[in-house]
Amino acid sequence: MGILSARQIKVLQAVIGAYIHSGEPVGSRTLSRSSAFQLSPATLRNVMADLEDEGFLCQPHTSAGRIPTDQGFRFYVNNLAGMAAVSPAARLHVREHLEVVGGRLEEVLRDGVLTLAQLTPYVGIVSLPDFRQMIIRHIRFVKLHERRILAVVVSVSGAVQNVLFDSDTNLTQDQLNHSSNYLNALLGDLTLSGIKRKVLQEMASDKRGYDELFKQVLALSKSFFAKDPEQQSDVMLDGKLNLLEHPEFADVERMKNIFRAFEEKGSILKILDGALSGEQLRVIIGSESCCEDMRHCSLVTAEYGREDRTLGQIGVIGPTRMDYSRIIPLVNYIADAMSRRLQN
Amino acid sequence: MGILSARQIKVLQAVIGAYIHSGEPVGSRTLSRSSAFQLSPATLRNVMADLEDEGFLCQPHTSAGRIPTDQGFRFYVNNLAGMAAVSPAARLHVREHLEVVGGRLEEVLRDGVLTLAQLTPYVGIVSLPDFRQMIIRHIRFVKLHERRILAVVVSVSGAVQNVLFDSDTNLTQDQLNHSSNYLNALLGDLTLSGIKRKVLQEMASDKRGYDELFKQVLALSKSFFAKDPEQQSDVMLDGKLNLLEHPEFADVERMKNIFRAFEEKGSILKILDGALSGEQLRVIIGSESCCEDMRHCSLVTAEYGREDRTLGQIGVIGPTRMDYSRIIPLVNYIADAMSRRLQN
DNA sequence: CGCTGGCACTCAAACTAAAAGAGTGCTAAC
DNA sequence: GTTAGCACTCTTTTAGTTTGAGTGCCAGCG
Numbered sequence A, B: 001m002g003i004l005s006a007r008q009i010k011v012l013q014a015v016i017g018a019y020i021h022s023g024e025p026v027g028s029r030t031l032s033r034s035s036a037f038q039l040s041p042a043t044l045r046n047v048m049a050d051l052e053d054e055g056f057l058c059q060p061h062t063s064a065g066r067i068p069t070d071q072g073f074r075f076y077v078n079n080l081a082g083m084a085a086v087s088p089a090a091r092l093h094v095r096e097h098l099e100v101v102g103g104r105l106e107e108v109l110r111d112g113v114l115t116l117a118q119l120t121p122y123v124g125i126v127s128l129p130d131f132r133q134m135i136i137r138h139i140r141f142v143k144l145h146e147r148r149i150l151a152v153v154v155s156v157s158g159a160v161q162n163v164l165f166d167s168d169t170n171l172t173q174d175q176l177n178h179s180s181n182y183l184n185a186l187l188g189d190l191t192l193s194g195i196k197r198k199v200l201q202e203m204a205s206d207k208r209g210y211d212e213l214f215k216q217v218l219a220l221s222k223s224f225f226a227k228d229p230e231q232q233s234d235v236m237l238d239g240k241l242n243l244l245e246h247p248e249f250a251d252v253e254r255m256k257n258i259f260r261a262f263e264e265k266g267s268i269l270k271i272l273d274g275a276l277s278g279e280q281l282r283v284i285i286g287s288e289s290c291c292e293d294m295r296h297c298s299l300v301t302a303e304y305g306r307e308d309r310t311l312g313q314i315g316v317i318g319p320t321r322m323d324y325s326r327i328i329p330l331v332n333y334i335a336d337a338m339s340r341r342l343q344n
Numbered sequence C: 001c002g003c004t005g006g007c008a009c010t011c012a013a014a015c016t017a018a019a020a021g022a023g024t025g026c027t028a029a030c
Numbered sequence D: 001g002t003t004a005g006c007a008c009t010c011t012t013t014t015a016g017t018t019t020g021a022g023t024g025c026c027a028g029c030g
Helices: A006-022 A028-034 A041-053 A070-080 A088-097 A105-119 A173-186 A192-205 A212-226 A240-244 A252-263 A265-274 A324-343 B006-022 B028-034 B041-053 B070-080 B088-097 B105-119 B173-186 B192-205 B212-226 B240-244 B252-263 B265-274 B324-343
Strands: A123-128 A136-145 A148-155 A160-166 A234-238 A281-285 A297-306 A309-319 B123-128 B136-145 B148-155 B160-166 B234-238 B281-285 B297-306 B309-319
Touching (some): A028 A041, A070 A281, A088 A105, A105 A309, A105 A324, A123 A240, A123 A297, A136 A192, A136 B136, A136 B148, A148 B136, A160 A212, A173 B173, A240 A309, A240 B252, A252 B240, A252 B252, A265 A297, A281 A324, A297 A324, B006 B070, B070 B324, B088 B105, B088 B324, B105 B324, B160 B212, B173 B192, B192 B212, B265 B297, B265 B309
Antiparallel strands (some): A123 A234, A136 A148, B123 B234, B123 B309, B136 B148, B281 B297, B297 B309
């Protein structure tokens, strides 16, 4: 596992390039013919054998060409892949479909993931922000029926969450309105749990005395916060059909695995959140995801959010044989466009 | 195309039963051996040839056994399929997962479709009610930002819809509350469009004079109703993976077609709404759906709703070779359970 | 020492041939 | 009306063969 020579790198790049293009194992002869090497197949064979020893290439079976390993792709992505500019057509598409005005958070995300599914032959994916980490702008209570109450919680980023709960006492809508007003006056750059804490504090400090309205708000908040908003986090997918077009998924068994992973979104979420370590862009190649079902897939994701605050990840899932040099800039571009739109 | 003799019917039933069981074309010998016929293969061959002439059976190729045509299945479902009782295990599952308390409409539907996906090896499907046809219980306005307003519309059946719109004037939350109260006082067993009409009428009749609040409500309603709630109708699916287990979908091409139909939900919706003609239960077999992609699938759906009012359809999608005598009662049972739960 | 041509070898895929198996249609006889 | 028998069809399976792409290694060359 020494360092790679310049020539080895050049060969590795050529092999991966050819493989990304064709999907077929690439052999020494093809390589010798096609590219800028002035080397004979035999020489290339030697180089490729070395690269295999180092773990960058492998063979599906003796006497087939070489295909890149996950490690090979990793090296390629980190060091070799020249990043293509986002095509004018893609820019136009984004301008028309993504860079429009406002809308609820969920709609913005849907637009983003749809755009990715349309601009790439892969699956668009976006993780919905954890509502519990969002800064709340509004809480309104709506009386539904007797003590049954609907709380409408709106975050600054435009996410709307409806929470259904039962109050201890039977309040009128007017009383609920007053409570809402009271609570909203308290709000300020806090998340749901922050608000909860603040309300508890106020209760403890008792500084407002035993004002009737205050007691009402307290009781209400208690019932409300007892019921944690359920949808803690989620992902949205689009363009699953795109995957069916790739030859590597013609195998039914492999297909099943991936669709299973899609259906139980938990595992994908785990991958996405796996390294929240704050890199703006992440590429997860094959088995790096540690998810058996996704062994043959790569993810390219970028963070989106408002200013300092990261809301979630958006990107694509495709075969490990992915056109990284086109996809990486594109995902970046779209994450930016979405973040800009969320600024409003 | 004469009428079928008793014996022909008995043979048809046996063939379809065997085919549903095995998924393989069934030949005369198998039939003769297995079942209660005292007939030789040769005789059965004659009968089967007749049934083929009548269009109830067909052969994948000369010298294969017979498989039922869509018409054959149709006859079977209409006349032959004995309806099995819903199994105790299924009843228990429904009791535990579906017959629980309340929840928003969407959650109830999700529970229903999930239950179907778990109790059958097919895809659970439910059509969301068209919000525009629902009777509205509440409308509340929430001020988001300047003139940007969120309307929370709640139907009697517990569906909640959030509509984002811009008001012409900049109102305070208190003003919005008053407008909400005013509007809700007007409400009574009306759909959204009914309310819209009523508001317009009030406006025309002018009987309230030029009261300030009234003018406010009018202006607000105008902006609100200008923006039709978008999600006009939709379907929810669950258990797509189940389909992958069936041998008839091992063919990748066929799979692709069906998943395409799933992805663009419009076509499925069209099938579901196709015959809203008010039968409580519907079975759509293969090409009867008039959807090329769904040629190899059957749908079994039942209406669900509250009392007199139908809200939508719930059921399953599976291969035409479906265990109708088990599925039909089950779908019925679950639609009933859901309807009961929605009563509250 | 690095590069190359040559050669033996491996393995998957494609093709061919043959055989097996399931099932049919038809006819003649019961 | 029913059945046994037979010839025929067509798929599936198996085995064997060929082809082609590719490798590894070695010996020789610059």
